Amino acid sequence: MTLSILSVASEAVPLVKTGGLADVVGALPAALAAHDVAMTTLLPGYPAVTATLGKKPKVLHTWDRLLGEPARLLAGKIGVGSSEGHPLLVLDAPGLFAREGGPYVDATGRDWPDNWKRFAAFGRAAADIAGGGVKTLTFDLIHAHDWQAGMALAYLRFAPFSGDGAGPQLPSVITIHNMAFQGHYGADLFPALGLPPQAMAIDGIEYHGGISFLKAGLAAASRITTVSPTYAREIREPGFGMGLEGLIRAREGEVSGIVNGIDPAVWNPASDAALKSGYTARALAKRATNKRALEAEFGLEKGDGPLFVVISRLTWQKGMDVLLEAADHLVGIGARLALLGSGDAALESGFHAAAARHPGRIGVRIGYDEALSHRMLGGGDAILVPSRFEPCGLTQLYGLAYGCVPVVSRTGGLADTVIDANLAARQAGVATGVQFDGVRWQTLADALTRTVQLYRDPAAWRSLQRAGMGADFTWTGSGEAYADLYKSLTVTR
Ligand code: ADP
Ligand code: GLC
Numbered sequence: 001m002t003l004s005i006l007s008v009a010s011e012a013v014p015l016v017k018t019g020g021l022a023d024v025v026g027a028l029p030a031a032l033a034a035h036d037v038a039m040t041t042l043l044p045g046y047p048a049v050t051a052t053l054g055k056k057p058k059v060l061h062t063w064d065r066l067l068g069e070p071a072r073l074l075a076g077k078i079g080v081g082s083s084e085g086h087p088l089l090v091l092d093a094p095g096l097f098a099r100e101g102g103p104y105v106d107a108t109g110r111d112w113p114d115n116w117k118r119f120a121a122f123g124r125a126a127a128d129i130a131g132g133g134v135k136t137l138t139f140d141l142i143h144a145h146d147w148q149a150g151m152a153l154a155y156l157r158f159a160p161f162s163g164d165g166a167g168p169q170l171p172s173v174i175t176i177h178n179m180a181f182q183g184h185y186g187a188d189l190f191p192a193l194g195l196p197p198q199a200m201a202i203d204g205i206e207y208h209g210g211i212s213f214l215k216a217g218l219a220a221a222s223r224i225t226t227v228s229p230t231y232a233r234e235i236r237e238p239g240f241g242m243g244l245e246g247l248i249r250a251r252e253g254e255v256s257g258i259v260n261g262i263d264p265a266v267w268n269p270a271s272d273a274a275l276k277s278g279y280t281a282r283a284l285a286k287r288a289t290n291k292r293a294l295e296a297e298f299g300l301e302k303g304d305g306p307l308f309v310v311i312s313r314l315t316w317q318k319g320m321d322v323l324l325e326a327a328d329h330l331v332g333i334g335a336r337l338a339l340l341g342s343g344d345a346a347l348e349s350g351f352h353a354a355a356a357r358h359p360g361r362i363g364v365r366i367g368y369d370e371a372l373s374h375r376m377l378g379g380g381d382a383i384l385v386p387s388r389f390e391p392c393g394l395t396q397l398y399g400l401a402y403g404c405v406p407v408v409s410r411t412g413g414l415a416d417t418v419i420d421a422n423l424a425a426r427q428a429g430v431a432t433g434v435q436f437d438g439v440r441w442q443t444l445a446d447a448l449t450r451t452v453q454l455y456r457d458p459a460a461w462r463s464l465q466r467a468g469m470g471a472d473f474t475w476t477g478s479g480e481a482y483a484d485l486y487k488s489l490t491v492t493r
Helices: 020-033 047-053 115-130 146-158 187-193 213-220 229-234 245-250 281-297 320-332 345-357 370-379 395-402 412-417 423-428 441-455 458-470 476-490
Strands: 003-008 037-044 058-066 069-078 086-092 141-145 172-176 210-212 223-226 255-257 307-314 336-343 362-366 382-385 405-409 434-436
Touching: 003 020, 003 115, 003 476, 020 037, 020 086, 020 141, 020 476, 037 115, 037 476, 047 069, 047 086, 058 115, 069 115, 086 115, 115 141, 115 146, 115 187, 115 213, 141 146, 141 476, 146 172, 146 213, 172 213, 172 476, 187 210, 210 213, 213 245, 223 229, 223 476, 229 255, 229 412, 281 307, 281 370, 281 458, 307 320, 307 345, 307 370, 307 395, 320 336, 320 345, 320 362, 320 441, 336 345, 336 370, 345 362, 370 395, 382 395, 395 405, 395 412, 395 458, 405 412, 405 441, 405 458, 434 441, 441 458
Parallel strands: 003 037, 003 141, 037 086, 141 172, 172 223, 223 255, 307 336, 307 382, 336 362, 382 405, 405 434
Antiparallel strands: 058 069, 069 086
16 A cells, blocks of 8 residues: 655755755655655745746635745655655745745845744644645655754644544654754744643643753654664764753654665766766776866866865855865865865855965855856865764765765764775775764874875776765665665555
8 A cells, every 4th residue: 555645844955955955855755666655745935936837726725824824835846866856745835935035044044033933833833744734635654854843743642623632643754964963942832833731741742841852753753754864873872862862762662763875867977967077996097187177167277186076065064164174184184175064254265375385276256156166076176074063964975976085074874884995995995985073173183194095096996986976875774774764654444
């Protein structure tokens, strides 16, 4: 029997993306279709999302007042890469989502002041849909992603739309893509949420006297997943759990890690239209054309050391401050750097200054550019991901697929997906990259030096590239893992 899943998230490619969450939510429907799971995705009606629905979208439901706002549920399709198009539901609430700016911040980078209401309403709508409030839609399980969808599970638990709440609860999964974002608000908002008093409790949505949308979801979910096995272990500790480690430990047996995949139709160097020269693991020499083009694009001189690339949010999480400190060392050992990213203003100007200090050796693009990210992976020698924590990380997976050797800190999904080029791994021919412990100047500088040494041994370097390109980080295994999880939660019903 085909299982019907409602996937609830604030982002999904190709419609709205601020990070890897969007890639994963966008890829899941296709990844699960192969396992007899039909997934419908619910997104907020941001302008870029409603724009894809055409002039006369199908209206499945209306709310006169959804946390005070008029709203409609619209039907559409979402598809990317290898997928044909999967069912999409859009919460069209113009007072909440139809505005210029980002999904979470205004044009000046400040959080929207009504984010609590926007994502509470989103959760309320999701619970109505999952709870049987929209007659034409029925689901076997609800899968919520991150804090923006957390309230869906709290509403389902404490105030389902239909029934008396005493019947069997719809099973639920919540996936933590990043513990650093929790959706904290003041307790004064509680009356506006429309939840019964018992929800404001330590095993409900209450968090240190306030409200946490992520905790609300974690406390209510039948199962909790995160995006790598190592991060699933790390979030039991304060440094990674960021205040929710106690809850994670209390629910230990119900927390697991399923590593993200990448879509081979989008990330394949043999067929990537963004590349000057396509290539395979057997024809790595063809990468040279891409490398020369990339050097020209970033105004870099030719060199016999490796060309490092970075494609990243410029934030503390990503260790970009430490990379900035190590930039002089990187140049000093004969390497070059091409960086694409945006984020903290101080880091943006810091990298501009590093580029000005090292013309021809460091090139910087501040901004967001999907096509350029492909060209960097197809021409760069190594991709740097020195994150302080990384729930999964996708760019190291792209690096593996493109023979752009990942150089990563040993944390979260980076620890789970890259095999360090230590002596044993190299002798066995299984090494795929370079890992280092602890994100500090010295550890990163050592890793950069070690990478340059490996690069100067062409046979060793080719072996790293080929092993990475041979690894399978498509959705095959992880799609099955999610399908198995859903099945295990629905069999007894
Ligand atoms: P996170 O979600 O924490 O930012 P991930 O590695 O999971 O980290 O996902 C980041 C995604 O965003 C990847 O698909 C990456 O290629 C993309 N990305 C990040 N910064 C940029 C940028 N400046 N230009 C293009 N793509 C970017
Ligand atoms: C988050 C994490 C990243 C992960 C992505 C998708 O943004 O920071 O590590 O890959 O979610 O799960």
